[in-house]
Amino acid sequence: MSEDAAGGEDRGEKHGGAPGGPRQKFDDRVYRSPAGMAGGVALLALAVWLVSDAAINGHGDQRALALSGLLCGAPLVVAFTLRPAVYAGEQRLRIRNPFRTVTAPWGSVESVRAGYSCEVVADGAKYQMWAIPVSLRDRKKAHRHNERIASGQGAAPRGGLFGGRGVPDVDPGEAxxxxxxxxxxxxxxxxxxxxxxxxxxxQGRVSVRWAYEVLAPAAAGAIALIVLYATR
Incomplete structure (x- = not known):
């Protein structure tokens, strides 16, 4: 099944709950990296601007080289920045990484863990989730915050400049x-x-599909670049 078809099934309305209990709607949870997506859009905009300038003002084979470079590089930028996503539904976990899509029914998933990267172990194989990057800085920040809360210093007011009542270290709602x-x-x-x-x-087994929509144009652009450089 294609990604779009699988995503359509996942994002549809589903019903869960115990047998005989109330029926409730369940939508997929989608995980992406906002920073990665923003970086991808910026890189694509820069690439389009540079290639447009080369196509308008370039001479000789510069235009062909620029277009071939865009054909090779743009899919890779999309693959590593805009494409990664994790879709978690009632029946399956779908991991869309740069060059392949892994669909793992929950029954095949053995564990989900986060070390230096977020990973899923399913059917004895390990799959990394590119869309959920691990930030050690974010972890340390959360750890320091929790230590302040545990020691009772999180919402404790500090003294004002002239001995008056100060403001709390954090908002009460963040305590x-x-x-x-x-x-x-x-x-x-x-x-x-x-x-x-x-x-x-x-229940079911893990399925893996390669992202030929990314690999094919990138390979075509790379071949075009090799041919152009070889014939200069």
Whole structure:
């Protein structure tokens, strides 16, 4: 099944809950990297500007080289910045990485973990989730925040300039433990695994599909560049 078709099924309305219990709607949870997407858009805009300038003002084979470079580079930028995503539904976990899409029914997932990268172990194989990057800085920041909360210093007011009542270190609404974004996402995926791992519709084997829509144009652009340089 294609990515779009699978995504359409995942994003449709589904019903869960215990047998005989109330039926509730369940939508996919989608995880992406906002920083990666912003960087990808910026790189594509820069590439289009440079190639447009070369196509208008270039001479000789400069135009062909610029267009071939764009054909080779643009799919790679899209693959590493805009393409990565993780879709978590009732029946399956779909991991869209730069060059392939992994679809793992919850019944095949053995564990979800976050070390220096977020990974899923399914059917004995390990798959990295590019869309959920691990930030050690974010972890340290959350750890320091939790230490302040645990020691009672999180919302404690500091003295004012002239001995008056100061302002709290953090807002009262933030005086609770925090988790790094990657760790929070892994916790949510583990919760879905525990909830749906034993259900009958969530059984099956892992399937992997290569992203030929990325690989084919990138390879074509690379071949064009090699031919152009070889014939100069």
């Amino acid at each position: 609770e433990e925090k988790r790094a974004h990657s760790d929070q996402a892994v916790d949510e995926l583990r919760e879905l695994l525990e909830r749906h791992g034993e259900s009958e519709p969530a």
